[in-house]
Amino acid sequence: xxxxxxxxxxxxxxxxxxxxxxxxxxxxxxxxxxxDHLNLYGRPVWHEAYTxxxxxxxxxxxxGVGTMVTAPNFRHPVTSAKAALSLDALSEGRFVMGIGAGGxxxxxxAFGGGPLxxxxxxxxxxxxxxxxxxxxxxxxxxYTGRFFAAHQVAVGGGQPxxxxxxxxxxxxxxxxxxxxxxxxxxxxxxxxxxxxxxxxPHAEVRRQVALLDEICAEQGRRPDTLPRLxxxxxxxxxxxASIEAFRDCLGRYEELGITTLAVLWPRGDQAPAxxxxxxxxxxxxxxS
Numbered sequence: 001x002x003x004x005x006x007x008x009x010x011x012x013x014x015x016x017x018x019x020x021x022x023x024x025x026x027x028x029x030x031x032x033x034x035x036d037h038l039n040l041y042g043r044p045v046w047h048e049a050y051t052x053x054x055x056x057x058x059x060x061x062x063x064g065v066g067t068m069v070t071a072p073n074f075r076h077p078v079t080s081a082k083a084a085l086s087l088d089a090l091s092e093g094r095f096v097m098g099i100g101a102g103g104x105x106x107x108x109x110a111f112g113g114g115p116l117x118x119x120x121x122x123x124x125x126x127x128x129x130x131x132x133x134x135x136x137x138x139x140x141x142x143y144t145g146r147f148f149a150a151h152q153v154a155v156g157g158g159q160p161x162x163x164x165x166x167x168x169x170x171x172x173x174x175x176x177x178x179x180x181x182x183x184x185x186x187x188x189x190x191x192x193x194x195x196x197x198x199x200x201p202h203a204e205v206r207r208q209v210a211l212l213d214e215i216c217a218e219q220g221r222r223p224d225t226l227p228r229l230x231x232x233x234x235x236x237x238x239x240x241a242s243i244e245a246f247r248d249c250l251g252r253y254e255e256l257g258i259t260t261l262a263v264l265w266p267r268g269d270q271a272p273a274x275x276x277x278x279x280x281x282x283x284x285x286x287x288s
Contacts, residue, residue, distance in 0.1 A: 002254045004285040005031040005262040006278070007068060007231060010047035011040075017052070018059050020265060027282040031064030032056070033098065033262060038074060038107055050083045057091035064094045068231070068262075069168045069186065071102030072121075072128040074110050077148055081135035082155040088163035098186060099132065100168035101125035118193075122173050123147075129167065129177045137161045166229070171196070175212050179219045184227050184260075185212060190235035201236040202252055209256050229260040239263050239281075240274040246281045 006029050008021065024032050036049040053065045065087075070080055084097040101121045102108060108116060116124070127145040134141045135150065136157045143150045164183035169175045170192045178185045187208055189201035198204040209228065216223045230253055232239045239249040240263055253261060263281075266274035 002250055002258065002285065003030045003260040004282055005029060005033060005064075005229065005260055007234075007262055007264045008032040008034055009265060009267060010034055010049065010052045011043045011045050013045070014047075014055065017047075018055075021056050021060055021063065024265070025060050025063040027279060028286040029063060029282055030260065031066055031094075031096065031262075032265075033066045033068035036067045036070045036075075036098075038110055050087060053095065054087055054090055057087065057094060062094075064096065065091055066096035066166065067098045069098035069100035069102075069166070071100050071107065072124045072147070073102040073107035077128055077131040077135060078150050078153055078155065081132050081157065084163055085136070085156045093162070095163045096166050096184065097132075097136075097163050098166040098168060098184075099125075099129060100186070101174060122171075126173065126177060129165075129181055133161070133165065133181050136163070136165070170208055172211060172215065175208070175215050176219070178212070179215050179221050179226065182226060184229055186229045186231070188231035188234055189237040201232075202256075205230055205253065205258070206256050209258075223257075227259040228257055229262055230258045231262045231264075233264040240266065240277045243277050243280045246277060247284075250281075250285075 039046045088095045166184035167178035167182040168186035191197035198207045
């Protein structure tokens with residue numbers, strides 16, 4: 001059985017956003033995720049992710065919430081872990097902290113210092129993930145790294161770790177962090193690296209899943225203890241084009257071992273038709 005999640009948008013007045021989230025909950029969708037950016041494509045409205053998810057948690061009762069994804073670009077592990085623990089409590093355990101290395105652009109350039117290469121972003125994310133995990137699992141944390149530090153910090157972490165961590169990664173070093181720390185691995189239907197891209201979104205996810213299983217074996221983790229989520233619709237797949245397209249995506253990615261599909265909440269001229277497909281898809285996934 002594959003779960004069905006949705007990527008929501010923080011780009012509308014709260015009254016409209018609240019209605020969308022409540023509709024997503026009514027449809028029985030498992031979790032709504034928010035991209036954690038300062039802005040996206042220059043939208044005139046783009047609400048901050050953690051603040052928005054706190055409001056969503058108060059306005060709903062069942063649907064899960066998560067960040068897709070919090071990254072080192074403009075977030076520090078100490079303040080991020082504190083916000084995550086608070087949101088986990090406010091949502092009564094419905095929050096998943098999605099994290100990733102982030103990309104180039106406005107988020108990473110906002111504080112100055114010049115652009116970072118992929119290798120530099122990965123190195124910074126390695127430290128970020130290690131420190132975040134410590135903050136969420138220890139009562140007191142003392143850490144000094146190349147990029148981040150936390151000196152005698154107590155944000156409320158402890159065992160068992162709450163909230164869960166989801167790690168977005170498409171290459172080996174990020175996947176190694178997912179195997180070490182994650183309760184969920186995240187990928188998407190967008191090719192990240194032309195040097196390794198397998199040619200189609202489906203073939204690329206197949207390649208990544210094989211690599212993830214290989215890393216699990218290297219690190220002594222059973223692959224079935226690491227659920228896998230694929231975001232479809234942002235890149236090459238069109239799961240909401242029709243119910244037949246959704247069923248095709250569902251079948252193909254389930255064969256790869258994907259345990260959750262996340263689609264984009266409909267926007268634009270095709271939104272009514274896509275919402276109708278999403279309603280049918282949610283009903284079918286709920287029944288299965």
